[in-house]
Amino acid sequence: MCGIAGILGGSFSPTDYERILGRMGTVIAHRGPDNSGIWFDSDASVGLVHRRLSILDLSPAGHQPMFSASGRFVIIFNGEIYNHLELREELEKCSCSPDWRGHADTESLLAAFECWGVEATLKKTVGMFAIALWDRQDRKLILTRDRMGEKPLYYGYIGGALAFGSELKALREMPNFKGEINRGALGLLMRKCYIPAPYSIYQGISKLTPGTWLEFSADVLARRELPVPLVYWSAKEAAFAGAADPLEFTSDAEAIDALESKLMQSVSGQMMADVPLGAFLSGGIDSSTVVALMQAQSSRPVRTYSIGFNEDGYDEAVFAKKIARHLGTEHTELYVSSQDAINVIPRLPQMYDEPFSDSSQIPTFLVSKLARQHVTVSLSGDGGDELFYGYSRYFLATRLWKNISALPLGVREVAARTILAIPPSSWDRVYRLVSGFIPKKQRWGAPGDKLHKGSALLRCENELMLYRHLLTHWNPEDVVLGVRELDSELNRCTLLGQLSPEEEMMLIDSVSYLPDDILAKVDRAAMAVSLETRVPLIDHRVYEFAWRLPMQYKMRDGDSKWLLRQVLYKHVPRELIDRPKMGFGVPIDSWLRGPLRDWAESLLDESRLKREGFFNPAPIRKKWREHLTGSRNWQYHLWDVLMYQAWLEHSLSDQ
Incomplete structure (x- = not known):
C-alpha cells in the first residue's frame, strides 16, 4: 500500500521537479512512510513520485518508481495484486518473463504490461490498485484504477500541466x-454525505472511476483534453450479465459450499503479506465471516480488533469478543470514551482531504489506529450488504412502496401537502392524546418528524425514486447557493428494466455508495495511520458470483444475507450471530447538543455562512435550532454542513 503522484506537461526544470515532486510526496507520506522515490525526465516533461508502505518484498527490489526489464516502462503503483504469482507463471509459460529481481507484485505488473499490453493485463489482475505507467517509447501516460474502487486516484490540469495523485493534497x-x-x-455532498466519482470538490479535478483507465499522449496534452475513461471492467455490466445468467443448484447445501469456496479463495489470496496481518471484527455477519475463513486457513490465531463505546445502542464490542473467543483469535478490544472520539474530529479535514460526512469515519479511524499498533495489514468485512441484500433500508423501501403504491399518485400528493401543512409539534400533540389506545409495541414515540420526512415519499413515482428519497439528506437547491446538480447514480430514478427493484437498489449502492463512501472512508482512515486494508468480500470474482445468485439466496423468510449467513453458521453458532443490525456509528445527535455545541455554533454562525457564500443560512439555522431544542433530530443534515465548513476552514488556513 502506497501513495502516488506525478506531473505530465508544463515547463519545469530539474530543480522544479525535485522541489514539486518532493512536496507532493511529503504531504502523502502517511500512505507510505517506509520509503520514497522520485523519477523525472525533463525532456519528456514527466515526473513521478512514490511513497512506499512495504508489504511484499521488503527489500530494495521493491523500490518505486520501478523500471521494466527492457527499460520501456516506468511505474508507480498503490495497491496489491493478489494473483501476481499466477501471472508470473503464465508469463514464464509464454516465455515473456524477465530475470526476476525480487518477488514484488509491481515487478510482475511491469512484465505483464510489456508482454500483454495495458487492457489485457488489467483484465487478468485480481487486486486493488491505482497505477501510473509511463511509456518511454511512445511517450504516453496511463492512469488506471481497480475494479471496485478500493484505491483512489485524482487527476486534472493545473496551470500548464496534468497532475495526479492518491489524494487531493x-x-x-x-x-x-x-x-x-x-x-x-x-450539492452532491449535501444530498448524501460524499462526493461520487468522477467529481471532486474542486472544479476541474476528477476522480478516476473504478474499472477504467486513461491514456494521455502528447496530442491530448496539447489540447488540454481529459479523455473519456476506457472501461476494462464494469460493476454495472457485471451485475446485468450475472442477473441474466442465474446459477442453479441442486440443493441449498451445494449453494452454501459454492459461496464458501469463492470466499475462501478470496480470503486466502488477501492473506498474502510479508508483514503482520490482522482483521477488523465488529461482530456482524460480514466481518465475522471474513475472520472465520481467515482462521480456518491459518495455523496460528488470527489477530482481530474491535472498539467499543459505553453509549447504549453503539457498542458491538461485546458480540465481537464472544465470536473471537469461539474462533480462537488473538483479540484486542478498546473501549473509547465520547471524548476520545470527539478528539478525532479536528483531524478529519486533513484525513479525508475533501469534505466527507459519513460520521462512521470516526470509529473507523479509531479501530484502524488500534490495529496499527500491532499489524500493518488488516482485512475488512465491507461489501456484504451491497452484494447480499443486507441493508435494512432495502426492506423498508420495499415495504413502504407496497403500502403507498396502491393509492393513485394524485391522492398521495394531496395527502403529502396535508401532512406538511401541520407542524410536527402539532402531530406530536395529537398523537399523545390517542397513544393510550395503541399497543406499546406499536407506538412511535414522537411521530411528527417521521410524518414530515415521510411525506416526500408519497410523491414518488416508482420504488427506485422512493429509495433515492430514503438516501437523501438535503435537497441541494434548498441549501447550496448557485448550485447546478450534477448527474450521478444518486439522482437517477429511472428503472432500468434489466433488474428487479430490489436488485436495482443493491446496484445503486454497489456503484456509488460502496466505492465513494464505504471504501473511501476506510482507505483514508486506515492510510492516516499507515495501515493497509483489504476487502475480500468485493473480490470481483465474488461480486460476479453474487450477481448470479437468485434473490432467494439473498433474502429468505425475512432474513437478509441468507446464503452468507449459512456459510458463517458453519463456523460460528447461530445464537452468536442472529441479532438486530447495529451499524458502526457514534451519537452525533447528542454530541451536537452537548460537547460539540460551541464548535458547531461557530461553524454554523449565520454571518459566517453569508460571508463565505456557499450556503443559504435560513434552512441550516432552522434545523440547528430545532435540533438544539430536541424537537427534531437533524444530525445527518447538520453533519453534512459541519464537515464542509470544517474542511473549508482547514483548506483556507493551508493556503
Missing part, C-alpha cells in the same frame, strides 16, 4: 493551484 502542492469550489459537487 498532493495536487494542492502544484504551482498555480486555484482550488475553485465545484458547487455541483457540494
Whole structure:
C-alpha cells in the first residue's frame, strides 16, 4: 500500500521537479512512510513520485518508481495484486518473463504490461490498485484504477500541466493551484454525505472511476483534453450479465459450499503479506465471516480488533469478543470514551482531504489506529450488504412502496401537502392524546418528524425514486447557493428494466455508495495511520458470483444475507450471530447538543455562512435550532454542513 503522484506537461526544470515532486510526496507520506522515490525526465516533461508502505518484498527490489526489464516502462503503483504469482507463471509459460529481481507484485505488473499490453493485463489482475505507467517509447501516460474502487486516484490540469495523485493534497502542492469550489459537487455532498466519482470538490479535478483507465499522449496534452475513461471492467455490466445468467443448484447445501469456496479463495489470496496481518471484527455477519475463513486457513490465531463505546445502542464490542473467543483469535478490544472520539474530529479535514460526512469515519479511524499498533495489514468485512441484500433500508423501501403504491399518485400528493401543512409539534400533540389506545409495541414515540420526512415519499413515482428519497439528506437547491446538480447514480430514478427493484437498489449502492463512501472512508482512515486494508468480500470474482445468485439466496423468510449467513453458521453458532443490525456509528445527535455545541455554533454562525457564500443560512439555522431544542433530530443534515465548513476552514488556513 502506497501513495502516488506525478506531473505530465508544463515547463519545469530539474530543480522544479525535485522541489514539486518532493512536496507532493511529503504531504502523502502517511500512505507510505517506509520509503520514497522520485523519477523525472525533463525532456519528456514527466515526473513521478512514490511513497512506499512495504508489504511484499521488503527489500530494495521493491523500490518505486520501478523500471521494466527492457527499460520501456516506468511505474508507480498503490495497491496489491493478489494473483501476481499466477501471472508470473503464465508469463514464464509464454516465455515473456524477465530475470526476476525480487518477488514484488509491481515487478510482475511491469512484465505483464510489456508482454500483454495495458487492457489485457488489467483484465487478468485480481487486486486493488491505482497505477501510473509511463511509456518511454511512445511517450504516453496511463492512469488506471481497480475494479471496485478500493484505491483512489485524482487527476486534472493545473496551470500548464496534468497532475495526479492518491489524494487531493498532493495536487494542492502544484504551482498555480486555484482550488475553485465545484458547487455541483457540494450539492452532491449535501444530498448524501460524499462526493461520487468522477467529481471532486474542486472544479476541474476528477476522480478516476473504478474499472477504467486513461491514456494521455502528447496530442491530448496539447489540447488540454481529459479523455473519456476506457472501461476494462464494469460493476454495472457485471451485475446485468450475472442477473441474466442465474446459477442453479441442486440443493441449498451445494449453494452454501459454492459461496464458501469463492470466499475462501478470496480470503486466502488477501492473506498474502510479508508483514503482520490482522482483521477488523465488529461482530456482524460480514466481518465475522471474513475472520472465520481467515482462521480456518491459518495455523496460528488470527489477530482481530474491535472498539467499543459505553453509549447504549453503539457498542458491538461485546458480540465481537464472544465470536473471537469461539474462533480462537488473538483479540484486542478498546473501549473509547465520547471524548476520545470527539478528539478525532479536528483531524478529519486533513484525513479525508475533501469534505466527507459519513460520521462512521470516526470509529473507523479509531479501530484502524488500534490495529496499527500491532499489524500493518488488516482485512475488512465491507461489501456484504451491497452484494447480499443486507441493508435494512432495502426492506423498508420495499415495504413502504407496497403500502403507498396502491393509492393513485394524485391522492398521495394531496395527502403529502396535508401532512406538511401541520407542524410536527402539532402531530406530536395529537398523537399523545390517542397513544393510550395503541399497543406499546406499536407506538412511535414522537411521530411528527417521521410524518414530515415521510411525506416526500408519497410523491414518488416508482420504488427506485422512493429509495433515492430514503438516501437523501438535503435537497441541494434548498441549501447550496448557485448550485447546478450534477448527474450521478444518486439522482437517477429511472428503472432500468434489466433488474428487479430490489436488485436495482443493491446496484445503486454497489456503484456509488460502496466505492465513494464505504471504501473511501476506510482507505483514508486506515492510510492516516499507515495501515493497509483489504476487502475480500468485493473480490470481483465474488461480486460476479453474487450477481448470479437468485434473490432467494439473498433474502429468505425475512432474513437478509441468507446464503452468507449459512456459510458463517458453519463456523460460528447461530445464537452468536442472529441479532438486530447495529451499524458502526457514534451519537452525533447528542454530541451536537452537548460537547460539540460551541464548535458547531461557530461553524454554523449565520454571518459566517453569508460571508463565505456557499450556503443559504435560513434552512441550516432552522434545523440547528430545532435540533438544539430536541424537537427534531437533524444530525445527518447538520453533519453534512459541519464537515464542509470544517474542511473549508482547514483548506483556507493551508493556503
